[in-house]
Amino acid sequence: MDGLFPRSRAVIAPGAVHVPDWLSPERQRELVVACREWARGPVPLRHTALPGGGVMSVRTVCLGWHWQPYRYARTADDVNGAPVLPFPGWLAELGRAAVAEAYGRGGGSEAYAPDAALVNFYDGTARMGMHRDAEERSEAPVVSLSIGDTCVFRFGNTEGRGRPWTDVELASGDLFVFGGPSRRAFHGVPSVRPGTAPPGTGMSGGRLNLTLRETGLDG
Numbered sequence: 052m053d054g055l056f057p058r059s060r061a062v063i064a065p066g067a068v069h070v071p072d073w074l075s076p077e078r079q080r081e082l083v084v085a086c087r088e089w090a091r092g093p094v095p096l097r098h099t100a101l102p103g104g105g106v107m108s109v110r111t112v113c114l115g116w117h118w119q120p121y122r123y124a125r126t127a128d129d130v131n132g133a134p135v136l137p138f139p140g141w142l143a144e145l146g147r148a149a150v151a152e153a154y155g156r157g158g159g160s161e162a163y164a165p166d167a168a169l170v171n172f173y174d175g176t177a178r179m180g181m182h183r184d185a186e187e188r189s190e191a192p193v194v195s196l197s198i199g200d201t202c203v204f205r206f207g208n209t210e211g212r213g214r215p216w217t218d219v220e221l222a223s224g225d226l227f228v229f230g231g232p233s234r235r236a237f238h239g240v241p242s243v244r245p246g247t248a249p250p251g252t253g254m255s256g257g258r259l260n261l262t263l264r265e266t267g268l269d270g
């Protein structure tokens with residue numbers, strides 16, 4: 052039944068907007084090519100090690116600022132010490148277009164200047180636990196772009212990891228923006244649905260997610 056009914060734009064919580072099918076198929080393919088290039092290094096796509104000894108099931112590479120739990124740096128000190136790749140101007144432009152799409156012109160899109168991105172790759176068994184994006188000093192929104200297999204994206208509240216939450220299916224090409232009162236909301240990815248990607252993304256399987264952030268950091 053998937054694909055028979057158009058999915059519609061939805062405000063999931065104040066400041067949290069889901070826009071299905073925002074990225075064109077061409078744009079998705081371009082992003083896949085770019086992600087593949089970024090994953091070549093100098094910092095490899097890797098399972099992030101957590102301070103408690105665990106390892107994330109998602110594999111990640113960063114742009115602009117390298118995120119390691121729980122700080123940003125210009126070098127990947129928890130991987131190989133290499134400098135993080137620059138944040139491309141065209142990706143910041145795409146981020147501004149995303150914020151304009153979510154909040155309308157005048158909703159802060161002109162001033163949006165993302166300077167960090169996490170590029171996450173999920174195989175069929177990868178998940179991401181409930182967390183908040185908290186290392187950024189800026190209150191500017193997070194822009195999330197999804198390509199490949201559909202996932203369940205769990206969007207919670209700002210108080211804690213538990214309910215209430217809303218489960219949203221993020222499919223290939225979907226945009227999700229969370230800012231304003233939802234900027235520090237807990238969120239996670241409890242499951243990915245293998246084999247649900249549309250043909251033509253250029254991926255052979257799995258899910259890619261890019262989150263663009265404004266760190267508010269200097270230097």
Ligand SMILES: O=C(O)CCC(=O)C(=O)O
Nearest residue numbers: 169171184204240260262
């Ligand atoms: O994969 C997603 O949709 C969310 C990723 C995320 O929350 C993060 O990278 O902080």
Ligand SMILES: [Fe+2]
Nearest residue numbers: 182183184238
């Ligand atoms: Fe996050």
